Every structure is written in C-alpha cells, then in structure tokens.
Amino acid sequence: MLPDVQRMSPEAKFKLTRVGVRGIKKPLVIQRPQKSVNLIGTIDAFVDLPAERKGSDMSRSVEIVSEIVDLSTRKQYRGIEYLAEDIVDKLLKKHDYANYAEVRICTDYFLERTRPSGKKSIEKYSLFALASKRRGEKGKKMIGVEVIAMMVCPCAMENTRSIYYKSFPKNIPVISHNQRGVITIMMDVIDGYEVDADELIEIAEESASSPTYEILKRQEEAEVVWRAHNNPKFVEDVVRDILKRLLEKYPDMPDECRVVVGCESEESIHKHNAFAERITTFGELRE
C-alpha cells in the first residue's frame, strides 16, 4: 500500500481557491446541426481544497477530463460548455473533499462563410467555455467566442476628409487607417435559454466594419474594402453594437445573465493596440 501524501495534513493550514491541472490538450467532438465537428481542446480543471488536506488528487482530475472527453465521441454534446459542465459535475462527485469545481476549455473552431462573390471559404474562430459549481448550488456555465474582424477608424476618415477631400461628396467614404480587430464575447448559458456560439460569431462579425476572409479575389477585395469604409467603427462602437444586437437576439434572456464583450484593435498607425470592454448583465443593459 503506497503512502497517500495528498491526504496528509499540511503544515500551513489555509484552504485554497483553485487546485488542479492546466493545459491538457485533447481531441474532442461536438455535435452541431447536421454534422459532428472535431476540435482540439486545451483544458484546465480545478477544485478547491480544504485547509486540512495537503494535496488534491490531480491524476483523478485528469482521468475525469479524459473520460468525459472520450464520451464526447459518443454522447452528442451540442457545445464545449456542456462538456465542461459534465466535467465539473464529475469533479465534485469524485473529489468528495471539494466544495467547488471549475473547468475551462478553449479550442480553434471553423465555420463556412460566403465570400462577396458567393463562393465559400472556411474561416477560423476560437471558442471558450467556462463551467463552475459550488456543491449544493446550481452550476454556472459560460460560452465565449473570439473573432478576427476588420476595423476602419471613423475619426481618421472624418479628419482626412476635412483636410484632403473637402471638395468630395460627403456620402462617399475616404481614406482612413484600418486593421485587424480581435473581438471576444463571453456570456452565461442559462438552462432553457438557448445560446449558440455560431450566433455569437455572427453578431461579432456584423458589428465590426467587415468580417475577414481567407480568400478574396480582386473584385471581392475591393468590395470588402468599400463595405468596411462605409461602416467605420471605433472599438467602442463594436462593443456597443454587439451589446445592442445581444439584447435584440435574446429578448427573453433573464436579467442575471452575465456578458463580457471586448474588442482590441491592432492599430496600423501605432505599435500598441486600442481596446474597449463592457462587463455587465442583461439586466443592466436593459436599464
């Protein structure tokens, strides 16, 4: 019988907020409408630890992650947030000393998009999930997306217009700086109120100056540049327009539903980035 060092009593008796494993990489499967999708997840799994116990059984946490992920090839998880939720439940079941469990998953994600020409391209996004539960309480889960979109600066456009393009028609866009923006949306997933990552990605893309595309032929490239300059956006505008669209898309979402929206613009005129963020709830947004 091997010594169980983790069960011993620690010298310094403080409880710990999170104990576990970070950066487990595993292939997993989720079931989307009409297809199953193969993803590679990076997974963190934690429980809390009472003051009297020296260590957490980390190999048990990895086993649980592994079991649920293996299940994903058979059980039809609609999204990685449901997978994270099942891992949380099993962590609490198997670590009987723990009162809290938390799981984070992030993966690359791909969706088919229609280019301006009507042809298709495969675009790359990221998905995030966060599930947590306090023993005896109802668990929480969040779904998140990251979208790389195009941003055209409205301020520089009005300033170049007023200096260099004074005699031009006012309704025609003029030159500005533009760049990649990285948009993130994280949102509570509340039972009975369906939220889909694909919807959040769509909202992010609609709220930027333009989506970005893997392939653009010359005519399409001109169209994307034109549309984006007809739709100039600050990082502030992107975040606000996403908040507005979330309220419209999910009119029945309960007030307590938390939402975090961010946009970081990799400014083409600077070496640093511009950033805007709102951390809020649907209730606050409705005020």
Add this chain to the structure above:
Amino acid sequence: MLPDVQRMSPEAKFKLTRVGVRGIKKPLVIQRPQKSVNLIGTIDAFVDLPAERKGSDMSRSVEIVSEIVDLSTRKQYRGIEYLAEDIVDKLLKKHDYANYAEVRICTDYFLERTRPSGKKSIEKYSLFALASKRRGEKGKKMIGVEVIAMMVCPCAMENTRSIYYKSFPKNIPVISHNQRGVITIMMDVIDGYEVDADELIEIAEESASSPTYEILKRQEEAEVVWRAHNNPKFVEDVVRDILKRLLEKYPDMPDECRVVVGCESEESIHKHNAFAERITTFGELRE
C-alpha cells in the same frame, strides 16, 4: 478646426467599463535603495466611458503615460505601482467625462543573488503593478511579482521510497520528479503599510523547494539538488507557505488587504501543468 468624432453621440448608448490602450512599451526608471533601476515596461491604460460619448481620447491617454514615464527619470518612484498610481490620477484629471481609471504595468526585473558558493549571480524576475481609482474615492494599487523556482514532488518521493528505497534511512531524500514552478504574488499596497517587491520575491523563493540560479558549478548544482529534495513541495504547499510568510512578514497589514498567490508547476512527468491558487484578504487569512 477638425471634427472631434470621439465627442459625438454613439448610436448604441451603453456605457463602457474600460476603454484605452494596451501594450505600450516604454523604458522607465525606478529608484531602489542605493540605486536607480532601468526597466522596460509594457503598459495598459484605461478609463470608463459614459453612454453618451462615442469615443475616448486615446492619444491623450498615451500622452499621459508618456509624460509620467518621462518623469520617472527625474522623480524618484520607489516602484512601478507608484508610477501606475500617478498615471491613474492624471487620466481622471484629463478625461473629465470618465469616472474610473485603471493602469497595468509589467516589466522584467533583475536582482543580485548569492549562489551556494557565495559567488553572485543576476537573477531574472517579473514585476506587475495595477492601479485603479473611481472618481471621488480613494485609489487602489497592487504590486505583483513572478518568480521561477524549483519544485520537487513530495508524493513521488514517498512512493519511490516505499517501492525502491525501503532499506534506505528514512531521513535521506530519494528520487522524485522535479521541475520549474512559476510563482506569482499580487497584493494590495496600502498607504502607510510598506510592501516591497523584493520582499515578495524573497518570500516566493523561500517557499519553493529551491530558488533557481543563472550559474551553478558542479558542487553548487549538487547542493541545490540536495536542498530542494530535502524540501519537497506540492504547488499547494508553495501557495500555503507563502500565505503563512505574508502574515508573519506583515503582521500589521489591515484586514482588507487583498492578496492573490499562485503556483504553476511545469511537471516533468506530464505535458500539462499543476496549479494552485488562493484569492483572499489578510482578514480571511487571520480567521
């Protein structure tokens, strides 16, 4: 007169939590006992934005960062947290529409250390500072450190002992897996209660199995390995021992002082990491 697009009214009227710049890189100077230290800071600076204003004047935020950092060559800042605090104050002064400002700075940092042989080496650490203020309230600031230390697993040592080294004296350490651990301490800096980054670094190094060193000759290497194996530590132990040392080091620290301690071990037997964290206050720790 150029159009001031930022001052216009946005279409979607939501206030924003943080608007500003990320990743400004600047050389700065802090004044340590008996010497001035040249650092390269990566700086983020944000204010909040009311619902009625389209954009924040980001170039003004960068100017403020630049002015205060230039000041650092003349004004004797004891630490980057005081520099961050001054930037926050000026952000609130210059952005009169804002009610909140927040600044984050991180830098590499170097300290001289004594190797087992008594010779000196220069060791690399990281510093973090976070300052924030709500208009009309007292500002808050935190100082943080990151330390790369050596971790020896106590569980694997007792298990190899009980299987392979049964006949060995019990007081002699035996083989285990060991690896780099990344330790972080973040803590409120409260006026009147001096906290020094160098002290936090020392506490982190004392709480791991061993510090790491830039240079170790053969005899020293053996000594470091021996000391570390005489001092095996889980990530949980490291976090708890740091909490204990913080209470001892700062006995008068007010109860409301927040502290976050983390340790991530880059497990030599796994491809993923082990992690422990406590998010707490001095008051909770004293219970």
Add this chain to the structure above:
Amino acid sequence: MLPDVQRMSPEAKFKLTRVGVRGIKKPLVIQRPQKSVNLIGTIDAFVDLPAERKGSDMSRSVEIVSEIVDLSTRKQYRGIEYLAEDIVDKLLKKHDYANYAEVRICTDYFLERTRPSGKKSIEKYSLFALASKRRGEKGKKMIGVEVIAMMVCPCAMENTRSIYYKSFPKNIPVISHNQRGVITIMMDVIDGYEVDADELIEIAEESASSPTYEILKRQEEAEVVWRAHNNPKFVEDVVRDILKRLLEKYPDMPDECRVVVGCESEESIHKHNAFAERITTFGELRE
C-alpha cells in the same frame, strides 16, 4: 476589367526568394493505418518572384492551399508532407512566373500510448512538414516531429552521489534535477524509402530518460521516476541516441538524406534552457 497591379513592373527590380502567405489555419485529414485523423494545420505557402514582376498572386496561393486541403478529406494522404508536396506542385503550375515553391505545415498530433500500468492514454505531439521544389528539378520534402519528454541530469546525479550518497550501492540511482525536454527530429522523405512520423516519435521517446504521460496513478508515477533516473541523459545524449537509432531504423536510407535533431531541456535548476543540435546527413553519420 480590373487593374492587375501585381503584373506591373516594380520600381526596384530585384528578384525575391520567398513571397506568399503565412499562418493559414485549416482543418485537414490524413489517413493513418486503420484510421483517418483530423488535424488542424497552420500552413505557409511561398513562391519566388522574378525581378520584373511587382507582386505575387497571393489569393491564388491561398486558393491552392484550400483546394488541396479540401482534397485531403477524400484523397488518402498518408502524412502532411504529401499534402505539402501536392500544394508545392500546384503552386508551380499556377504561378507560371515562379521557379521555386515552398510549403510548410505544422499541426498538433495525438497518439495512444500505454502507461506503466498497461492502461491507455492519449499523448500530444506536434508534426511539421516542409516541401519545396525548383522548377524542372525533383522536389524535396521533410517530415518533422516534436515530442515533450522527461530528462534526468546524469552529472548532478553523480555529484550528489559522490557528496551525499557515498555509502549507498553504486547501482541504485540517486537524486538529480529533472525536467521537460522538447525533442525535435526533421528528416528528408525520399521516394521509395518510407519514413513515418509515428516512428520518429517513438525514437524520440526511447532516446529521452522517459516519455511523459497524461495520466499517472501513484504506482505508475513512481515507476516513471525510477525508470527515468535509471536512464539519465544530457541533451547531448538524447540527440546522439536519436542519431544512432535513426541509422539502425533506416539502414538503407540514401547518404544524401538530411536530418536535423534537437533537444532543449527546460532546466529545473535554472531559468534558461540547455540545448543540443546536430544538422547532418545519413552519409556523414555513417563516416
């Protein structure tokens, strides 16, 4: 008819070595013995550019990458190096002004492994492929793997033995520092001489002190630590043992076959890494 700016003549007439796209992310499929494997590739694709042509048709290069990758769901590519080779061929076909094409692919990769207990785990690796061709010449392709393994230092073990464990039996391993090592093997794939990424991964794991595992229960952890300490290895040893195993595994490999082997040890006693590398050919190794 839109202007074709790329076909214009540049002001500064210099030919270019590589022109193209970097960092295209795409899901792809390869066909392994008895199963198809879903991977997410990061792909670079370049051609050279003659002095008289202003620009390369980059959207064409992306279309070619996209077509061949789509093919991978139907055509049974044995490995990403064959996929890269097909992209190279098509780049030369479609960019008639180019005399050279080059494609790089890297992906995460997973293999089932047997833990010391006989149970299975899924382990994470990386794959690399590099294909290139000069018009009119035979193309070249390389396959590469990255493996995270465990390294135990032989020097520290002999030094702790001679200081602290003098009276101990000489055939029993004693304490040393150990850590993750990152092993890379890149090798030409020559038609008619089968080389398989799985074989290179196996050679890398056999040449380290021990493989690393996703899950290890207490008994297994002790066994891995024991085996690794019975097999201490410098980064130099790992590289040499891989070279030896490559010669043994591929006795008929032509002399001109290039091979690059590297090992980087994330030293648990230092903040920096130890590194060894050999850039050579099978011919040189046989001398």
Add this chain to the structure above:
Amino acid sequence: MLPDVQRMSPEAKFKLTRVGVRGIKKPLVIQRPQKSVNLIGTIDAFVDLPAERKGSDMSRSVEIVSEIVDLSTRKQYRGIEYLAEDIVDKLLKKHDYANYAEVRICTDYFLERTRPSGKKSIEKYSLFALASKRRGEKGKKMIGVEVIAMMVCPCAMENTRSIYYKSFPKNIPVISHNQRGVITIMMDVIDGYEVDADELIEIAEESASSPTYEILKRQEEAEVVWRAHNNPKFVEDVVRDILKRLLEKYPDMPDECRVVVGCESEESIHKHNAFAERITTFGELRE
C-alpha cells in the same frame, strides 16, 4: 574531487553542431553616440562538441556570457554584435575541445522619433545580433533590426478606384486596406565597413508606406494616413526598396556581405499574413 561527467566518453559517438544555453536574460549596456543605452538581452550561446566528449561545460558558457555582459557596463560596446563577438571569442578560448562557437542576442530597443507635428515620441524596435567563429578562421557577425511599420495595399487601392472612384482625380489616393507590417533586416557586419542598427531602422521605416508612432494627435493621424496612402506598398515593394536603399547607403560594402530582408503584413482583410523575403549578398544585388 567531483566526477566530471561531461568529460566522459559518450555511448553514441557523434559530433554535435551546437551545444549550449538558450534564453539567458540579462541587463546590458551599449554605447551609442552621445549616450549609453540600457537594454535587456535574451542570449543564446553554443559551441560544437567532438564525438568523443559526452557533454559541454554549460555553466562555463553562462559564466562567459555573464562576464562579458558585466564588462558592457564599463567597456564601450557600440552595439550588441560586438558584445556577441567577444562572447564567441571567449567561448572558443575556454572550451578548448570546441572548433566552433555561436552567440545570438536579441533585445528591445528604443529611438526618439519626430512626429508629423514636430513633437517627439519614443518608438520601440527590436535588435538582433549573431556572431560565430570557426577556430583558426575569421569570425563573422550580423546585426539585425525589427521595425513595425504601416502598409497600404496598392492593389486594393487601384481596384476600389476603378470600381467606386472612377470619376475622381487619378492623382488622389483612395481607400484601401492597410495594416501593421513587421520588417526585418539582418546584415553582415564586416570590419572596416561601419553598419549601424539605427541606419537599418531608418531604411526600414523609409521603405514602408509610413512609420508607426506612439502618439498621434488628430491632425497628425490624418497626415500619417494621407502620406501612407500616397505611398502604397506590397510586402514585395518594401523588401525591394530596402535592398535598393542598402546598395545606395553602403556603396563600398564588399560583395560577400550577406543580407536578409523580410516583410510580413498582418492583413486587415484576412486572418493570415502576407510575406516577402530576399536572402542574398551585396554581390548578387549588384548583378
């Protein structure tokens, strides 16, 4: 007397190309015209290893790096390439079994720049140095710079012009996509032919559509956008214009002087990057 495991004979007797340390971080000082500059270097140092020797004395390599870097506070190194050269010389002197030594240094770097308004800003760059020497031969050293600049696409501009701005004057720039470009220049430093990193940074900035700036007030922002759109550049153009400027700036540079120029554009309309590169010599460029 401790065992010297490194001096033993290895089991697999292959020589090694590079053995040493990677990622040593150290503060260092270089002497620029009229000022000394504090930098934080990331340093790699390697020697080769003969087939008969098991290991390289890595702690000796770190000691040498440390000594020469300490010297930098007193000895007036004009640039990090001279520091790298001195480390290489000392590596060969102290590792008598080695026939080759190689050192790489990279650092952040800052220069004052004049904004369009005439005001000053501090801009961030990166420096690289590579020194190597084969015993008995003359050593080689290279200096490199990385510059983040602004890129405006000439193709998209002509296409939006021909579709949306047909009636506009032809000599006025119209909308296009623009973004950050990362420009790198690496070049041999040959004794007697002075090359200065500041000159290479200037050449890189002149060859892009525009430099980027830390601070731009509204008027300045419009000016930068206007200048950049009057100067649209493919990645191909940037590389070629740099090659042209290098020939003009260094007319007497010997033919054998190697130069590598790259430009990577973080396309605002795509999720992937565009890239161009030339690897050449001054002799080839003069053909």
